[in-house]
Each structure stands twice: as C-alpha cells, then as structure tokens.
Amino acid sequence: MSTVEEDSDTVTVETVNSVTLTQDTEGNLILHCPQNEADEVDSEDSTEPPHKRLCLSSEDDQSIDDSTPCISVVALPLSENDQSFEVTMTATTEVADDEITEGTVTQIQILQNEQLDEISSLGNEEVSAVSQAWFTTKEDKDSLTNKGHKWKQGMWSKEEIDILMSNIERYLKARGIKDATEIIFEMSKDERKDFYRTIAWGLNRPLFAVYRRVLRMYDDRNHVGKYTPEEIEKLKELRIKHGNDWATIGAALGRSASSVKDRCRLMKDTCNTGKWTEEEEKRLAEVVHELTSTEPGDTVTQGVSWAAVAERVGTRSEKQCRSKWLNYLNWKQSGGTEWTKEDEISLIVRIAELDVADENDINWDLLAEGWSSVRSPQWLRSKWWTIKRQIANHKDVSFPVLIKGLKQLHENQKNNPALVENKSGSGVANSSSNSSVQHVQIRVARLEENTALSPSPMTALQIPVQITHVSSTDSPAATVDSETITLNSGTLQTFEILPSFHLQPTGTPGTYLLQTGSSQGLPLTLTASPTVTLTATAPASPEQIIVHALSPEHLLNTSDNVTVQCHTPRVIIQTVATEDITSSISQAELTVDSDIQSADFPEPPDALEADTFPDEIHQPKMTVEPSFNDAHVSKFSDRNSTELMNSVMVRTEEGISDTDLKQEEESPSDLASAYGTEDLESPIEEQVDQTTIDDETILIVPSPHGFIQASDVIDSVLPLTTLTDPILQHHREESNIIGSSLCSPVSEDSKDVEDLVNCH
DNA sequence: ATTCCAGGTAAGGGTAATTCTAGCTT
DNA sequence: TAAGCTAGAATTACCCTTACCTGGAA
Known part of the structure; x- marks a missing residue:
C-alpha cells in the first residue's frame, strides 16, 4: 500500500496497487495497473476474470459526496488473461487542473472479485521519482536504479503518447493557451517553468525523455519526409560550410537538426549502393570479427561499433554494414538454414507461449537463441513485423488478440490448404511466402x-473477435468489408x-x-x-x-x-x-x-x-x-x-x-435472404472456423467474395x-x-x- | 566559487516503413 | 521472350539513449 501525497497539505491520493494515475482534460482520473505489479497480489493460478471494482472513499466526508456528487467508474480488464486493467472515473463536476493536488482527501482502493485485497505497491512515488527527475548522467541513473527504480525505455507506446497528449491538453486548457508550440518554442525557460514536469505526470519515463519526445512531436521541421535530390545537394554544400553544426544546417534546409544529422550519416561520398560485392562482404566479415575479437562462424549480433566498422570497410555506411551483417552475412557465415513456413508458425507459437501482454516485452535475443534459420534477433523481429502485417489492422488490435488471431489463422491454413490456395490466387501456395495470408483483418x-x-x-x-479476409487481389472492392x-x-x-x-x-x-x-x-x-x-x-x-x-x-x-x-x-x-x-x-x-x-x-x-x-x-x-x-x-x-x-x-x-x-446496396430483406442462401456455394470457402480461446472467440471467415459482405458472416459474427x-x-x-x-x-x-x- | 537545475547538442544504435531488384511464374 | 508478380534485400526517415555541455539561479 502506498500513499501518494502531492505537494499539498490537503490531498492524498492513496492507492492499494501500483497504478499509474492520470487525469484528462475533463478531470477524469485514469488509472492503469500494469500486469506484473498486479501479479504480485493475484494468485497465479487464478482463473477469475479480472473484474475489479474501484472503490472511492473519503477521509473527508465533504470530499466526494459534496464536491463530486456523481462519479461513474469504468473498470476495464485489458484482456481476459492478464490481471491488468484500466479504471476511469468520471466526476460530473468539473475538476480543476490542480485539484488533485489541492483538493480533498480521496482514497482510491482497488477491489478484486468483491474482496478488498490489501495490495502491496511499488506506488506512484517511484513513478514520480522517475518522471519528475531530470537526469541524464550515468550517476543519476545509477542512483535511481540502486534505489530500486525502474522506468520504461524504447519506443513510446500509444498509451504513453495518449497520456502525454492528455497532459499537454490539460496544461494548455488550464492556462488558456491554444498552441503547445507557444510554450515549447517561444516561451523562455522561466515562462514555461514546470511545463515538462507537469506533462510528464503519469509517465514512467525520465523527464528528459519526455522533453525530447515533445520537441519531436511539435517540431514542424520534423516529419517533413523524403529528401529531394535538390535538398541532398544543398545539404552537401551546407555540410562543407557548417560542419557538424546540425542546428544551422537544419535551419537552412527547413529540417530539424536531428533530421539533417541522420541524413548526413547516410551519405558518404565513398559509399556504394546496391548489391554487395564478394570483396565487400569479405571485408565486412573480417572487420566485424577483428573489432569484436571473434572468429569466423561466431554469432555476433551486439557490441559492434558500426561507425568503426564502416570506417574500415570504406565503401559502405554504418547502416549498410549493420544491415548486411545482421540480416545476412553473419547468418551465412555461421551456417544458418533457410527460414520456412514452419519457422513462421513456430515463431507465432513461441511468441504466444511467452504470454507477454506487450510486444515490447519480448526478448528477441532469447527467442532467437539456438534457432539456425534465424539470422539475428533484429532480423527475427523484422520477420515478426512482416508476419504481423498480414493483419491489415494489426495496429488496432491488442497484442494478445493479434497473437491469437495469427495462431488461429495459421492453424486454419494448415488444416485447410485449399483456403490458402484460393486466397492467393496463384500457384505459389506451397511456397514459404506470406502472400496467401495477407489482407486479413481482425475485428474485436x-x-x-x-x-x-x-x-x-x-x-x-x-x-x-472476427477475422475477415479482404484480399485485394481478389476483388477491386477488396478493402470493402462489411458486417x-x-x-x-x-x-x-x-x-x-x-x-x-x-x-x-x-x-x-x-x-x-x-x-x-x-x-x-x-x-x-x-x-x-x-x-x-x-x-x-x-x-x-x-x-x-x-x-x-x-x-x-x-x-x-x-x-x-x-x-x-x-x-x-x-x-x-x-x-x-x-x-x-x-x-x-x-x-x-x-x-x-x-x-x-x-x-x-x-x-x-x-x-x-x-x-x-x-x-x-x-x-x-x-x-x-x-x-x-x-x-x-x-x-x-x-x-x-x-x-x-x-x-x-x-x-x-x-x-x-x-x-x-x-x-451494392442491400436492403434488410435482401440481406436476410442472402446470408441464408446465396453464399452457400463452396463448402471450403463457406467454412467458418470458430475457436474459443479463454473467454474470447476468434472467427476466421473466408469469403467467396474475397471480402466480407454483410451476408457472409452475420450469422457467425455473433453466435449466441x-x-x-x-x-x-x-x-x-x-x-x-x-x-x-x-x-x-x-x-x-x-x-x-x-x-x-x-x-x- | 560551487552546485544544481533545466535544458541543449551531438553521436550513434536502433526501428519501421518504403523502395528496389532478382528471380520466378505465367 | 516479355510481362507480371513477389520475397527478400537495400534504403531511409525517424526514434531513442547516452554522454557531455551550457547558462542562469541558488
């Protein structure tokens, strides 16, 4: 149990689990409880659905009853397996920006399965310690690490971005500022005092990471897109003139400093493009082994200074060297085998067995171990990326659902090769290609x-969950599906x-x-x-x-x-x-x-x-x-x-x-008759695979139309x-x-x- | 004068998306 | 043989961390 006391003499937000608590523009409090922390208190073998109730109580009788007369609470289990959940409280009275820190004493307790469990917590204090600290030095980090703090690294999740955007919106609203760029790019440090600290609230990232993220997001010289040949030429001139003064070069080009810096990294006058020659490959291998003190045949996927390698190779950039090595050469040298369709299924199964809630939790190094057809952890990850993209809307479904969908999809294909062949529309059904399973959607x-x-x-x-095939190769109306x-x-x-x-x-x-x-x-x-x-x-x-x-x-x-x-x-x-x-x-x-x-x-x-x-x-x-x-x-x-x-x-x-x-327009009556009759043409294609996994049902619905019409699947979409x-x-x-x-x-x-x- | 705070810069490892191309099928 | 197609290779825009720097305030 932890108590989070903000800088106020009146308010305590008390939680009984480690939750991330944020507040949106409307004063809604959003709590997120990560799975691993919830696991600390939830029995591992519990098969109870993670329905949890949020209990609001007040040490100050005035607090909730009077100031927030109506509070609706939404508890959302994020998936049927994990114990994580989100809770949204909506107070119908406007909650001011600073009310969390200045308001009344509110106790938030999380109850599970109608039992009030006392839940130990890492607490928000630790989250705050990370997100409220501006630390960039190794000592700062070591210090926090030694105190047991952990924080998120790597790519920002959508959820984090949501929290950040929400915080920014709230900050702007509270101060009557229309555009965040005013604060970020126009205000002095003093004027924007506490801006970053405020918007970092609820994010378990160092303040510095939040700062960088915000700058990138709001810098309109970022995300400009591909460099034109003219820009490249100008960039070369500016580079000669200004050296590594990326800010100046960027300003001259209308690009961000990091953008021009990154672009310059890609263009070396001495660089070749296109296919590597045998000589280049040989040189790359020698240099990598030399710089990492390894022998030919050894697997080397980390600890390589690619800038140094590129310097020695001479004809290729660091990116080219890294890509060539990790995606081909190292695997070839160490006697790797070809990637097969079975490997692909195996990858999905293995990832599923990891039982991670988030893709970012996958340890690719571990997953790639002892797998001869895997060229490198990085390559495996990119392989996963291509598999994932078989699902057209993979970005919109949760990771567990995606995994289940892919598993089901491949099982279905295994059991029903005819489907694969029909969907591919070509004779390549037996190849290890992914083409046959592209253009699939998961609906949840x-x-x-x-x-x-x-x-x-x-x-x-x-x-x-519904998976619908919408193969664009089959129909000009391929991206149209309906139910x-x-x-x-x-x-x-x-x-x-x-x-x-x-x-x-x-x-x-x-x-x-x-x-x-x-x-x-x-x-x-x-x-x-x-x-x-x-x-x-x-x-x-x-x-x-x-x-x-x-x-x-x-x-x-x-x-x-x-x-x-x-x-x-x-x-x-x-x-x-x-x-x-x-x-x-x-x-x-x-x-x-x-x-x-x-x-x-x-x-x-x-x-x-x-x-x-x-x-x-x-x-x-x-x-x-x-x-x-x-x-x-x-x-x-x-x-x-x-x-x-x-x-x-x-x-x-x-x-x-x-x-x-x-x-085509379909009247309700047309539809009613249609899905009862006209689509019963092909036994194979009519097959609707339905598998219940835990509490979730996944349907794989092949369609004779190449896409799902209302008439195809309605009966299956919602089986009783x-x-x-x-x-x-x-x-x-x-x-x-x-x-x-x-x-x-x-x-x-x-x-x-x-x-x-x-x-x- | 020193330390701390709140940024700020550059380097470089990395990811994800797109483009290119060799090789295969039709 | 040409055209079409596709998987894999190559490329690249963008992301993120790390390490170090800076200027003002305490």
Whole structure:
C-alpha cells in the first residue's frame, strides 16, 4: 500500500496497487495497473476474470459526496488473461487542473472479485521519482536504479503518447493557451517553468525523455519526409560550410537538426549502393570479427561499433554494414538454414507461449537463441513485423488478440490448404511466402454493461473477435468489408469497439463530426431526446472514446451532458442513464455497423484537419453505430420515436479509395435472404472456423467474395454462444433476440444515420 | 566559487516503413 | 521472350539513449 501525497497539505491520493494515475482534460482520473505489479497480489493460478471494482472513499466526508456528487467508474480488464486493467472515473463536476493536488482527501482502493485485497505497491512515488527527475548522467541513473527504480525505455507506446497528449491538453486548457508550440518554442525557460514536469505526470519515463519526445512531436521541421535530390545537394554544400553544426544546417534546409544529422550519416561520398560485392562482404566479415575479437562462424549480433566498422570497410555506411551483417552475412557465415513456413508458425507459437501482454516485452535475443534459420534477433523481429502485417489492422488490435488471431489463422491454413490456395490466387501456395495470408483483418468488439453496483462499475462482456479476409487481389472492392452486428439486450450500457475516432461539434445541434486520426471527419448524429446533446471534448487518446449520455434531468444541472474520453486500447462509447442504471434488464439495444459505405457526408471543416493528433498517430476508420436506449425504449425499431432517451450513433469510415466505395446496396430483406442462401456455394470457402480461446472467440471467415459482405458472416459474427456475459446470456435465453434481430448494413451511400435508424 | 537545475547538442544504435531488384511464374 | 508478380534485400526517415555541455539561479 502506498500513499501518494502531492505537494499539498490537503490531498492524498492513496492507492492499494501500483497504478499509474492520470487525469484528462475533463478531470477524469485514469488509472492503469500494469500486469506484473498486479501479479504480485493475484494468485497465479487464478482463473477469475479480472473484474475489479474501484472503490472511492473519503477521509473527508465533504470530499466526494459534496464536491463530486456523481462519479461513474469504468473498470476495464485489458484482456481476459492478464490481471491488468484500466479504471476511469468520471466526476460530473468539473475538476480543476490542480485539484488533485489541492483538493480533498480521496482514497482510491482497488477491489478484486468483491474482496478488498490489501495490495502491496511499488506506488506512484517511484513513478514520480522517475518522471519528475531530470537526469541524464550515468550517476543519476545509477542512483535511481540502486534505489530500486525502474522506468520504461524504447519506443513510446500509444498509451504513453495518449497520456502525454492528455497532459499537454490539460496544461494548455488550464492556462488558456491554444498552441503547445507557444510554450515549447517561444516561451523562455522561466515562462514555461514546470511545463515538462507537469506533462510528464503519469509517465514512467525520465523527464528528459519526455522533453525530447515533445520537441519531436511539435517540431514542424520534423516529419517533413523524403529528401529531394535538390535538398541532398544543398545539404552537401551546407555540410562543407557548417560542419557538424546540425542546428544551422537544419535551419537552412527547413529540417530539424536531428533530421539533417541522420541524413548526413547516410551519405558518404565513398559509399556504394546496391548489391554487395564478394570483396565487400569479405571485408565486412573480417572487420566485424577483428573489432569484436571473434572468429569466423561466431554469432555476433551486439557490441559492434558500426561507425568503426564502416570506417574500415570504406565503401559502405554504418547502416549498410549493420544491415548486411545482421540480416545476412553473419547468418551465412555461421551456417544458418533457410527460414520456412514452419519457422513462421513456430515463431507465432513461441511468441504466444511467452504470454507477454506487450510486444515490447519480448526478448528477441532469447527467442532467437539456438534457432539456425534465424539470422539475428533484429532480423527475427523484422520477420515478426512482416508476419504481423498480414493483419491489415494489426495496429488496432491488442497484442494478445493479434497473437491469437495469427495462431488461429495459421492453424486454419494448415488444416485447410485449399483456403490458402484460393486466397492467393496463384500457384505459389506451397511456397514459404506470406502472400496467401495477407489482407486479413481482425475485428474485436467488446460490450460492457452497467451493473447494480453503485456508483456503477462496469462488468465486461465481449463480442467475438472476427477475422475477415479482404484480399485485394481478389476483388477491386477488396478493402470493402462489411458486417452488421445487432444486439438487442436491455442491459447494455456500454459499447466498445476498435478503432477510434474523435468527436467535433459541427455547429448543427445534435450532429457531430467524427474525426479519425487521419483527419477525416464524419457526422455524428445523436438520435436521442432533444434535450440530450453531445459535448465533444479533447480525447485523452485517439484510441478510446467514452461517451456518457446522462439523463435529461441531470442535463439540467450540468453543461457536460456527454463526456468523451479516450484511452487505449479500445474505443468505448458509453451512455450512463442516471435513472435506474442498476436495472438488470431493460430494452436497450446496440447496433454495431462496421459497414463501409460511400461517403456523401459533408466535408469536414478545415479546423478539423489541423493538428488534432500528432502525425504519427493514424488509425484506420470504421463505422461504429452503437445505439443505447434506456428502459423507456422497447425496441430498436422505435428509435425514431420520441421515446428515445439515450441513443448515440457514431460512424466513421475505413480509409478507402473512391473506387472502393462502390458497394451494392442491400436492403434488410435482401440481406436476410442472402446470408441464408446465396453464399452457400463452396463448402471450403463457406467454412467458418470458430475457436474459443479463454473467454474470447476468434472467427476466421473466408469469403467467396474475397471480402466480407454483410451476408457472409452475420450469422457467425455473433453466435449466441460467444457472448460471455451471464446477464446478457440470461436475457438472450429469455428473448432469444440477438440471433433474430441482426441488423443489415444500410445503403451504400449512407443516406445517413437516419437510414440506419430506420433500417428495421 | 560551487552546485544544481533545466535544458541543449551531438553521436550513434536502433526501428519501421518504403523502395528496389532478382528471380520466378505465367 | 516479355510481362507480371513477389520475397527478400537495400534504403531511409525517424526514434531513442547516452554522454557531455551550457547558462542562469541558488
């Protein structure tokens, strides 16, 4: 148990596990509990789902009850296996920027499986010690290491970037500053005092790493792209003139200093390009062995000074030398064997067996050991990268899901070579190539539900993972896939689906633009009571959005009737009805429509194009259309009636070309008959593989169309047996609605959300 | 004068994405 | 033989850490 006391005499945020606690722009507190730390207290053999409740209590009776009269809590198990989870608390009163440090005493305790476990903790103090310390020297680091501190290194995860962006947003908002670049590039050190320290909060990285990251993110001379031949020429001249004064050279070229520095590293006048000659290879090998004091045949993958090697080789740059050695020469010299399809499957299995929650946790050195066809750990990692990219949306699914999907995919191919052959469309099915399994998508949707617990913690239920083939070689409409999932469950209050988007008001009441990371906006229409409007807020992350649609009576008391919040890795769209949120069975419905449709949506305003997310955050788009009704609403088909109370529709689109946007219109009745009959042509291709792994179901759905149409998979997308929520199952048994109320996708031109509403 | 703080610079190891190309099939 | 295709090689823009530096404040 640890107590985190901020620099305040009044506030204590106390946790009983090691959690990262952040606060978004709306004052929502986001806690993240890493798996390894949770494991300290969770029995290893526990098979209980990691449902945890967040318990708020106050040492000061005034604190929560008075100042934050309504707090909704969302507990999100990140996967069915790990014990990590995220908790989001939404206080309906505005929480000021500094309230965490200046407010009242709040105790946060994490309860698991309805038992209050006293959980030992590494605590936030340690996190703070790292992220609040500006240390770059070896002594500083040794000192912290000796005190038992650990911090994250390597590539920043999306989650970290989300936290950072959220912190920056909050900092800007609190100070009324519009553009972070004002602070970063224009203010003096004194003026921006504490900026970096503030935005580093919740990040387990050295302050210096945060600083570098922020500079890169906001430097518009970064991410400029490929150097033109003219730029290269100019760069050469500037290099002669200014030497290693990268800042000056960069300024002259309109590039960042590190960019021009990196580019210069690649261009040596003496460098050859293209295929290595035997002489060059021989020289490289000799130099590497000489500089590392190794013998020919020894495996050398680390501890090589490539700059020194390149210097000695003479005709190649350090990058070229490293790449050649690690990806070919060392393996060839030490008698490596060819990489096979079996190796590929083995790699997936081995990675799965590692049971790591994050790809960054994979020890590639260890994985590459004693594997003759692996050229180097670095090469193996790049191999994994190519395997991973067989999944078109690999960036949008969690790592465990990705692994499961790949495993299932390969097993399916192994058991059904015909599928491989058909999908590849060529005679290369027996080769070790990956071509046959490219253009696969994994779809994950998760449902959540309010329970009777106050103040409304969520328990999760899940929609199966779906993998759909969308081979672009098979069809000009290849990137178009579609399916519609309709759930008709009275208890559903929360819908969660990948990937993500961003809400922006359009100026038209009740209509919002939904913006994806790639700056494409689409309208969001709230088909609900006129008194319910959406308030879009800056998301804490582009990955996850929570929409809280509070009841009309609550709306009278607050301007924030809907809260949008994001955090990785999934999108959540949630309505919270203030009345009877404990109702176990109501008639709420939820429609998920990931259909791809041609866009006759209005162009997004220019304002939406600008800088909503950093360049490096890109998400594909998909259509998401959850609709939530509370107990006042009995049927989805009634949604256009005035009975609708809380109904939210959200849609966005896949990034598809104009030609991809030509999809045949299907009426609901067409669809209903279609998926019952017309696709039953090929026994092989009709095969739907469904495997339940833990609580998650993965479907592999080959399609005769080369892509998934609504008619292909609807029946499989949501088999009744895959819903794991007991309440929902109970409801299903009662009504048997889910299977019978599958909603069709709507017309190709997305007449708009009204059509979707009325499609029943 | 010294130490600390809050950056700042350069070097270099690395990753991930794209482009090129040799070799294969049609 | 040419065209098309693909896997693997090569390239490169960008990322991250490390080590050392700087100028002002304490």
